[in-house]
Structure formats: structure tokens, C-alpha cells
Amino acid sequence: MTESSAVGGAPRRHPTAGFRIFEGQATIVMPDGSFIHVLNEIGSRVWDLLNGQRTESEIVDRICAEFETSREVAEKDVREFLAALEANRMLG
Amino acid sequence: MNAYQAIIARNWKSATPYSALFELTYICNHACSFCYNCPTGQKELNTQQVFEALRKIADFGVLFLTLSGGEPLCRKDFFEIAREAQRLHFAIRIYTNAFLIDEAMAERLKQEVHPFELEISLHGARPETHEALTRVPGSFQKLVNAVKALRRRDMKVLLKTPITNLNMGEVREIKALAEELDSDLHFDNVITPKDDGDQEPLQLGAGEEFMKRWWSEEFKDVREEKVPLRRDDQEISAVCGTGRSGFALDPYGNIYPCVQWRRRVANILEIPSMREVWRGSSVLKEIRRVAEEIPQTTLKNSEVGDFTSFCAGVAWLQTGDPTKMYPQAELLARYRKRTYVELQARAAAGEVIEGLDQTFEKCGE
Structure with a gap:
């Protein structure tokens, strides 16, 4: 997770x-073709929200509103998830 | 079964397509002697009509989009179309002969299209063999240069080689060339009739004597299938993904159950959404019924059914009946089975042979 993409800024799915x-489950293919990623329900929702217009904090707000989870847990999960996406070069 | 395989299995069962093949044009800069395309002379879709089709396909939830032809790069608006496809979040694959791909074109493909794979037809390891089929002088070297340009940019390339009586003597060299070009390679054992049923391309087939050798130990090092694989109709009962996991469109906007089985379903410009036609079409209902029936009848009643990679579209083109065993499928299955039985006997005698329990992916999987 980098400063610009995930903390304080508005993280965005990689445009490529x-x-x-489908049925709440995201299937993602990156152009390097090496992996097909399948996300769970909450991961899929976060992915859907990563349009470059919402801050990480706003995404956490939405997750708390839509799923039965505490803010503390949601913050940790979203942060870790964004870090994983960043590590897989799926943000941009 | 991993999460992706679980999605694929679920989509097959519910006949929810995740891939589409779009023939953007029948214009081509090659003149391949066995090309299956049959242009009708109708006007091909213009840019805006292609965009409309792409939007309908995207709205339907399709993820994998193959841009094909003819030669798709012959369209002057190819990059406009590909950019629109990317905006709609498709995972893009391109089928091409690579004739137009130089360094500049490779860079544009990398920067503007971001395909996850390019599939390129390679017909021989030498210029004279490749060009005997493409009938375009210089096309072999252009292909080699194109693949190098793409690989230099880390773009994934799959070379596809239909085995013919012209290139069967150089399959080892073709494999070596693919390795030299750092590309994946797929040999295709089956030559298909033209889309209008013309059987002439079948004369280019490698023939029985070669297929017998191909499936023997002699070519084990060249084949992708080191040990012949078997069918598995337990998890998914349909013979293939026709009208189920995907569909195809021609350059006029006509929708087909797959690229091989040309039973017209509708024209994409004349329907409000893919969803309606997908569930309501009597053609698709029949196609799916036949695809379910084949493993229970044709393949069950054949001695080599367990080893048959059966294409209902080719059966239809070759015999007029999509459920009828056709000679190419039966021949390949016979030699696949023969090798399998030999290996099974060696395994029974104590030799360690891995992969005897593996099954092959169905077409469209």
C-alpha cells in the first residue's frame, strides 16, 4: 500500500x-494474464468502490453500513486488502 | 476446486456465459487455404454499431472478450474498438496473424489495449511451410518479428498450430521455434470445414498414419498431453460450452452459440438485451439439449467415447447431424485410447506413470 494510492487519497482499481x-463475487483478470483473482463478498464490494472518487475512510464507512462489522475491524480489513491489491499491482 | 473453477462450474450449470468471441471483420491480409470464414458480402458493423454490441455484451456480465476476424487489426477503427472494450472492463484476448504488428503497433497494443493474451497462428517452422498456407510472401518473418516485439514488452503470446500434411514433418522445429520466441504453443489436431459446410480444408489434414505416430511415445516430448487425457462428464454433463459458457458474433452482428456451430440465434442490433435472447431463444434451448445429450448417447455408445474431444459444430458441418460421431474425432480418440491402454498396462506392471487419472478441459471451459 502506498501513500498516494491507499492512505488519505482516493484509491482506484487499475484501469487495465x-x-x-457476478452475484456479489468479483473475478479480476490483470493484463499480465498470470492470475485470475476471485474476491470474497466484502473484497468484491471494496473493489467495486475503488473508483478513484472515494477515500479509504469513505470506503470503510460504506463497508460498516452494508456489513455487520465494527469500524475498527473494517478499517483493518480494508487497509490490509488495499495493501494486497497494491502488492499485486492491481491499483493504479 | 479453487474459487475460479467453482465460478466456472456454477456458470456452466446455469448456462451463464463468461466469454464472447467477436469477429470484427472478415477482411484479412492473408489468404489461408483452410480459412473457415465465409463472408456474405453484407455490410459489416460500423464503429458505433460495434460499440452498441460491446455494451450489450458487457451488460450481460461477460468477462472474457476475444477480438477476432478475418484479421481484426485490419479494421481502421481497431484501437477505438479495443479502447471501448477496455473501458467496459473486458479481459481482452486478440486472435491475429500478427502481419501488421511491428514495434510501433506492439507498443500501441501494450499501452492502449492491454490484452491479457494474443493468439497467433503459426503454420510452420520455416518460411516456405508457413507461407504455403498463408499464401503471403514474407508473412513468416513478419510473424517472428511481431512475436519478438510483443515478448520484449512482456505481452503473453500463444502460438497456435493446426497440424496439417504440410507442417507435420516439422512439429519438433515448431516447438523449438516457440521456445526460442519464449511463447506458449498449442497444436491443434483438427482441421475444420468452412462455415458454409465446404469440406475442402479437410484435405489438408495430417492423416491417420501421422496421428497414430502423434499419439505414440515418438511425439510425447512435443505433445501438450504427455499422457492421453479422458473425458469427465460427471461434474458438467454438457459435451462442451456451446450456448452455455460463451457465444460468438460475426462481423454483421449475428449471434451464434459458439464459433463453430453457426446456428444463428439473433442479431445483436435487433434485440434489447442479450439476457432476453439468451434465456428465450429456442435455438439455444435446442443447442443446450443436444450438448447434454451427446455424452449420454453418441459418446456412451462409442468404444472410444471416453477419449473423444467432440465438437457438435464440426459434427454438424461434416455429417449434417450435431450428435453424429465424425471421422476426425473418432480417429484421434482411437489413438489416444490406444496409447492410454498401453500406458495403463505398463503402470499395472509396476512402472510409475503420472497423469493416468487426469481429464481434459472441455471446449469453452
């Missing part, structure tokens, strides 16, 4: 990612 969200 191919993806569909």
Missing part, C-alpha cells in the same frame, strides 16, 4: 484490469 462482479 478486466473484471466482472
Whole structure:
């Protein structure tokens, strides 16, 4: 997770990612073609929210509102998830 | 079964497509002697019509989009179309002969299209073999240069080689060339008739004697299938993904159950959404019924059914009946089975042979 993409800024899905969200589950194909990523329900929702217009904090707000989870847990999960996306070069 | 395989299995069962093949044009800069395309002379879709089709396909939830032809790069608006496809979040694959891909074009593909794979037809390891099929002088060297340009940019390339009586003597060299070009390679054992049923391309087939050798130990080092694989109709009962996991469109906007089985379903410009036609089409209902029936009838009644990679579209083109065993499928299955039985006997005698229990992916999986 980098400063610009995930903390304080408005993280964004990588624009070259191919993806569909079907029955709440996101399937993502990155152009290097090496992996197909399948996200769980909350991960899929976060992915859907990563349009470059919402801050990490606003994404956490939405997750807290839509899923039964405490803010503390949601913050930790979203942060870790964004870090994983960053590590896989799926943000941009 | 991993999460992705679980999605694929679920989509097959519910006949929810995740891939589409779009023939953007029948214009081509090659003149391949066995090309299956049959242009009708109708006007091909213009840019805005292609965009409309792409939006309908995206709205339907399709993830994988293959841009094909003819030669798709022959379209002057190819990059406009590909950019629109990317804006709609498709995972893009391109089928091409690579004739137009130089360094500049490779860079544009990398920067503007971001395909996850390019599939390129390679017909031989030498210029004279490749060009005997493409009938375009210089096309071999252009292909080699194109692949190098793409690989220099870390773009994934799959070379596809239909085995013919012209290139069957150089399959080892073709494999070596693919390795030299740092690209994946797929040999195709089956030559298909033209889309209008013309059987002439079948004369280019490698023939029985070669297929017998191909499936023997002699070519084990060249084959992708080191040990012949078997069918598995337990998890997914349909013979293939026709009208189920994907569909195809021609340059006029006509929708087909797959690229091989050309039963017209509708025209994408004349329907409000793919969803309606996908569930309501009597053609698709019949296609799916036939695809479910084949493993229970044709393949069950055949001695080599367990080893048959069966294409209902080719069966339809070759015999007029999509459920009828056709000679190419039966021949390949016979030699696949023969090798399998030999290996099974060696395993029974104590030799360690890995992969005897593996099954092959169905077409469209």
C-alpha cells in the first residue's frame, strides 16, 4: 500500500484490469494474464468502490453500513486488502 | 476446486456465459487455404454499431472478450474498438496473424489495449511451410518479428498450430521455434470445414498414419498431453460450452452459440438485451439439449467415447447431424485410447506413470 494510492487519497482499481462482479463475487483478470483473482463478498464490494472518487475512510464507512462489522475491524480489513491489491499491482 | 473453477462450474450449470468471441471483420491480409470464414458480402458493423454490441455484451456480465476476424487489426477503427472494450472492463484476448504488428503497433497494443493474451497462428517452422498456407510472401518473418516485439514488452503470446500434411514433418522445429520466441504453443489436431459446410480444408489434414505416430511415445516430448487425457462428464454433463459458457458474433452482428456451430440465434442490433435472447431463444434451448445429450448417447455408445474431444459444430458441418460421431474425432480418440491402454498396462506392471487419472478441459471451459 502506498501513500498516494491507499492512505488519505482516493484509491482506484487499475484501469487495465478486466473484471466482472457476478452475484456479489468479483473475478479480476490483470493484463499480465498470470492470475485470475476471485474476491470474497466484502473484497468484491471494496473493489467495486475503488473508483478513484472515494477515500479509504469513505470506503470503510460504506463497508460498516452494508456489513455487520465494527469500524475498527473494517478499517483493518480494508487497509490490509488495499495493501494486497497494491502488492499485486492491481491499483493504479 | 479453487474459487475460479467453482465460478466456472456454477456458470456452466446455469448456462451463464463468461466469454464472447467477436469477429470484427472478415477482411484479412492473408489468404489461408483452410480459412473457415465465409463472408456474405453484407455490410459489416460500423464503429458505433460495434460499440452498441460491446455494451450489450458487457451488460450481460461477460468477462472474457476475444477480438477476432478475418484479421481484426485490419479494421481502421481497431484501437477505438479495443479502447471501448477496455473501458467496459473486458479481459481482452486478440486472435491475429500478427502481419501488421511491428514495434510501433506492439507498443500501441501494450499501452492502449492491454490484452491479457494474443493468439497467433503459426503454420510452420520455416518460411516456405508457413507461407504455403498463408499464401503471403514474407508473412513468416513478419510473424517472428511481431512475436519478438510483443515478448520484449512482456505481452503473453500463444502460438497456435493446426497440424496439417504440410507442417507435420516439422512439429519438433515448431516447438523449438516457440521456445526460442519464449511463447506458449498449442497444436491443434483438427482441421475444420468452412462455415458454409465446404469440406475442402479437410484435405489438408495430417492423416491417420501421422496421428497414430502423434499419439505414440515418438511425439510425447512435443505433445501438450504427455499422457492421453479422458473425458469427465460427471461434474458438467454438457459435451462442451456451446450456448452455455460463451457465444460468438460475426462481423454483421449475428449471434451464434459458439464459433463453430453457426446456428444463428439473433442479431445483436435487433434485440434489447442479450439476457432476453439468451434465456428465450429456442435455438439455444435446442443447442443446450443436444450438448447434454451427446455424452449420454453418441459418446456412451462409442468404444472410444471416453477419449473423444467432440465438437457438435464440426459434427454438424461434416455429417449434417450435431450428435453424429465424425471421422476426425473418432480417429484421434482411437489413438489416444490406444496409447492410454498401453500406458495403463505398463503402470499395472509396476512402472510409475503420472497423469493416468487426469481429464481434459472441455471446449469453452
